[in-house]
Amino acid sequence: MRITFLGTGGSMPSKDRGASGVVIRRGRELLMFDCGEGTQRQMVKAGIGFQRPMRLFITHLHGDHVLGLPALLQSMSLLRREETLHVYGPEGLVRFVKAFSESLGGPVFPVIMYEITEPGVIHEEEGYRVEAVKAVHRTHSWSYGLLESPRPGKFNPEKAKELGLPEGPAWNRLQLGEEVEIDGVLFKPDMVCGPPRDGRKIVYSGDTSPNDALIELARGADVLIHESTFLDELSDRAEEDGHTTAAQAAEVGKKARVGRLVLTHISSRYPEPNAVLAEAKKIFENVIVAYDFMELDVPLKKAF
Amino acid sequence: MRITFLGTGGSMPSKDRGASGVVIRRGRELLMFDCGEGTQRQMVKAGIGFQRPMRLFITHLHGDHVLGLPALLQSMSLLRREETLHVYGPEGLVRFVKAFSESLGGPVFPVIMYEITEPGVIHEEEGYRVEAVKAVHRTHSWSYGLLESPRPGKFNPEKAKELGLPEGPAWNRLQLGEEVEIDGVLFKPDMVCGPPRDGRKIVYSGDTSPNDALIELARGADVLIHESTFLDELSDRAEEDGHTTAAQAAEVGKKARVGRLVLTHISSRYPEPNAVLAEAKKIFENVIVAYDFMELDVPLKKAF
Numbered sequence: 001m002r003i004t005f006l007g008t009g010g011s012m013p014s015k016d017r018g019a020s021g022v023v024i025r026r027g028r029e030l031l032m033f034d035c036g037e038g039t040q041r042q043m044v045k046a047g048i049g050f051q052r053p054m055r056l057f058i059t060h061l062h063g064d065h066v067l068g069l070p071a072l073l074q075s076m077s078l079l080r081r082e083e084t085l086h087v088y089g090p091e092g093l094v095r096f097v098k099a100f101s102e103s104l105g106g107p108v109f110p111v112i113m114y115e116i117t118e119p120g121v122i123h124e125e126e127g128y129r130v131e132a133v134k135a136v137h138r139t140h141s142w143s144y145g146l147l148e149s150p151r152p153g154k155f156n157p158e159k160a161k162e163l164g165l166p167e168g169p170a171w172n173r174l175q176l177g178e179e180v181e182i183d184g185v186l187f188k189p190d191m192v193c194g195p196p197r198d199g200r201k202i203v204y205s206g207d208t209s210p211n212d213a214l215i216e217l218a219r220g221a222d223v224l225i226h227e228s229t230f231l232d233e234l235s236d237r238a239e240e241d242g243h244t245t246a247a248q249a250a251e252v253g254k255k256a257r258v259g260r261l262v263l264t265h266i267s268s269r270y271p272e273p274n275a276v277l278a279e280a281k282k283i284f285e286n287v288i289v290a291y292d293f294m295e296l297d298v299p300l301k302k303a304f
Numbered sequence: 305m306r307i308t309f310l311g312t313g314g315s316m317p318s319k320d321r322g323a324s325g326v327v328i329r330r331g332r333e334l335l336m337f338d339c340g341e342g343t344q345r346q347m348v349k350a351g352i353g354f355q356r357p358m359r360l361f362i363t364h365l366h367g368d369h370v371l372g373l374p375a376l377l378q379s380m381s382l383l384r385r386e387e388t389l390h391v392y393g394p395e396g397l398v399r400f401v402k403a404f405s406e407s408l409g410g411p412v413f414p415v416i417m418y419e420i421t422e423p424g425v426i427h428e429e430e431g432y433r434v435e436a437v438k439a440v441h442r443t444h445s446w447s448y449g450l451l452e453s454p455r456p457g458k459f460n461p462e463k464a465k466e467l468g469l470p471e472g473p474a475w476n477r478l479q480l481g482e483e484v485e486i487d488g489v490l491f492k493p494d495m496v497c498g499p500p501r502d503g504r505k506i507v508y509s510g511d512t513s514p515n516d517a518l519i520e521l522a523r524g525a526d527v528l529i530h531e532s533t534f535l536d537e538l539s540d541r542a543e544e545d546g547h548t549t550a551a552q553a554a555e556v557g558k559k560a561r562v563g564r565l566v567l568t569h570i571s572s573r574y575p576e577p578n579a580v581l582a583e584a585k586k587i588f589e590n591v592i593v594a595y596d597f598m599e600l601d602v603p604l605k606k607a608f
Contacts, residue, residue: 012379013345019375037375038342041317063378063408067371071323071341074367075316092407099403103396104367 001026001200003223003296005264006042007034010229010243011064014268018042018292019064022204022225022264024146026128030054033144033204033225039068040075046293050076051083055123057130058089059206060141061096070100073107084110088122088132090140091115116142119213128199133217135208137242143206145217148199151300152177152189160192198301203258207265209239210248218256222298225290226252228263231270231279246276250283261287262296305330305504307527307600309568310346311338314533314547315368318572322346322596323368326508326529326568328450330432334358335450337508337529343372344379350597354380355387359427361434362393363510364445365400374404377411388414392426392436394444395419420446423517432503437521439512441546447510449521452503455604456481456493464496502605507562511569513543514552522560526602529594530556531569535583550580554587565591566600 002025009017019036023043030052032039043050050072058066066089076085085107087093094113101107116122116132119142123130128148135141155175157167165171165187170180180187201221205214208227218224229243238245244252246263253261261284263276270276273289280287306329313321323340327347334356336343347354354376362370373391380389389411391397398417405411420426420436423446427434432452439445459479461471469475469491474484484491505525509518512531522528533547542549548556550567557565565588567580574580577593584591 012382013348015349018345037372038345041322041342044317045319061408063375066408067375067378068341071367071371074371078316096404096407099407100400103400103403104365104370 001202001298003202003225003262003298004046004048005262005290005292005294005296006039006046007036008264008266008290008292008294009064010227010265010267012268013038013064014271016271016292017266017268019068020206020265021068023048024202026146028052031130031146032056034059034065034206035068035072036064037067037071040072042292043072050079051081053083055086055088055130057132057142057144057204058087058093059135059143059204060090060137060139061092062139062207065206066096069097070104073097073101073111074104077105077108081109084112086112086114086123088114088116088130090142091117092140131217133213134211135206135214135242136211137207137209141206141208141242143204143208143214143217145201145203145221147201150196150199153194153196155193163187163191165192200298200301202298205244205249205252207243209242210244210252215252215256218252218258220257220259222259222301223262223296224253224256224258224260225262225264227265228276228280228289229265229267231275246279247283250280250287253280253287254284259286260296262290263287264290266290305506305602307506307529307566307602308350308352309566309594309596309598309600310343310350311340312568312570312594312596312598313368314531314569314571316572317342317368318575320575320596321570321572323372324569325372327352328506330450332356335434336360337448338363338369338510339372339376340368341371341375344376346596347376354383355385357387359390359392359434361436361446361448361508362391362397363439363447363508364394364441364443365396366443366511369510370400373401374408377401377405377415378408381409381412385413388416390416390418390427392418392420392434394446395421396444435521437517438515439510439518439546440515441511441513445510445512445546447508447512447518447521449505449507449525451505454500454503457498457500459497467491467495469496504602504605506602509548509553509556511547513546514548514556519556519560522556522562524561524563526563526605527566527600528557528560528562528564529566529568532567532580532584532593533569533571535574535579550583551587554584554591557584557591558588563590564600566594567591568594570594
């Protein structure tokens with residue numbers, strides 16, 4: 001999977017940072033988290049097409065997280081998209097989309113919207129699921145986790161040959177977790193495969209104060225993308241506004257033992273991200289500050 | 305006056321061209337024409353502040369001309385703007401602003417909206433007026449002209465001294481067009497000033513097919529900013545969609561005898577604007593193709 005940061009600014013876009021938007025390419029599918037103003041243009045600049053299967057997860061209905069949706073739908077219509085777009089978000093999402101569609105004309109391709117009312121699994125298909133937990137912000141907000149299913153353990157061809165299993169379709173089926181019977185002998189996957197390997201996990205905080213539900217969701221994540229609107233000197237302001245400081249985000253990453261913490265939603269008052277990074281690094285070493293168009297590959301987990 | 309082109313792309317933004325937006329700085333005031341998605345960020349990049357007196361003229365309610373308004377209002381609110389913002393546009397403007405305000409929260413400073421139903425003068429104050437004429441597009445659309453009032457003729461200090469007029473407040477008053485009586489002698493402005501000088505005129509087409517009302521409005525304009533969505537090879541498509549080709553825009557500039565023609569709303573199918581420029585130049589010499597962040601000074605007219 002490859003993560004592309006389309007917009008990494010907080011509240012107001014700056015010269016260098018656009019409004020919130022992160023997209024994960026998983027095979028052909030795009031899984032996008034938030035869609036602030038200008039996201040479609042960032043997609044064009046990043047070379048991400050508008051015709052792909054796509055699911056969009058909006059954390060909350062603040063302008064800098066959702067105001068790119070109208071123009072994205074319009075451009076997808078102009079380009080004659082036919083594929084269904086799935087959009088998830090808090091209560092009010094449908095009303096928002098209807099409101100501007102009535103004024104400007106709605107999309108001419110299928111858009112299915114889901115308003116989330118309860119934390120839990122909001123989408124599941126072969127290979128992965130997406131979970132939502134309540135964020136702590138000034139309005140109904142969600143944090144999201146993309147959790148891949150465990151992958152079958154690594155196939156051991158030497159072992160298979162030892163057992164007299166002929167190379168061919170049987171190998172594939174065992175590798176996919178199926179049992180195979182050959183000449184009355186039953187072969188089970190664990191006879192020729194290592195233990196199942198964990199799927200990857202990527203968690204996106206959206207705007208939120210630090211909270212336990214998010215730490216729980218992020219536990220052991222390969223990548224936690226966490227907002228970091230303020231430095232700790234403005235922790236009162238952060239609490240008041242439902243935001244997180246760099247130090248607090250690092251604490252979350254540390255408690256959740258994530259593989260890598262990526263800070264985003266950087267306020268335009270910090271044009272130089274070094275101070276943000278330094279504050280977080282004191283608490284959690286494996287942290288970076290995102291920038292617009294940053295790409296991050298999340299490799300498959302190795303077998304034990 | 306200084307014109308800044310914030311977005312010069314057509315329909316869909318490209319890597320190099322944002323959605324439509326042009327701003328004219330006239331003294332402290334901003335006169336903005338259209339506000340496509342991303343306009344606020346282009347303003348930040350161009351160093352144009354959000355606190356200035358401002359009038360915004362929307363040509364029509366298509367996304368690439370109006371979808372920057374919600375985020376602009378939100379950012380102005382975040383920055384605690386207090387100054388009134390005046391927004392002019394076609395019928396449906398109020399409904400559009402209300403629709404997203406109800407979903408996302410409306411502006412916290414005064415916004416006065418004007419829906420234009422008849423061509424004519426839509427705003428007038430000391431020094432200039434703005435006129436609207438009907439554009440020919442797929443939806444209710446307006447073209448706008450900014451017309452400065454004639455300025456008093458050039459004051460001639462030698463002439464004033466010859467007439468025995470003492471240097472001082474009387475000079476200023478005469479220069480401003482007032483009569484002055486000194487010791488029973490009446491002095492009229494034309495005794496010491498040259499003939500009134502024309503004010504400047506800038507015309508903005510918005511999206512439109514070529515039409516006579518626009519030529520009339522643009523007659524003698526210092527600058528005509530005209531859409532040029534297609535090349536002439538796509539003139540059928542241009543007519544169908546209510547757009548103009550580069551050659552047609554040049555014809556408009558030629559017929560209206562404008563000082564300078566600036567082509568904008570360039571389709572992303574023409575990443576290289578040379579062909580656009582070449583097509584127009586065959587018909588009208590004084591033409592340029594706008595690019596994002598291009599600035600154009602419109603100097604005061606010289607006295608005769």
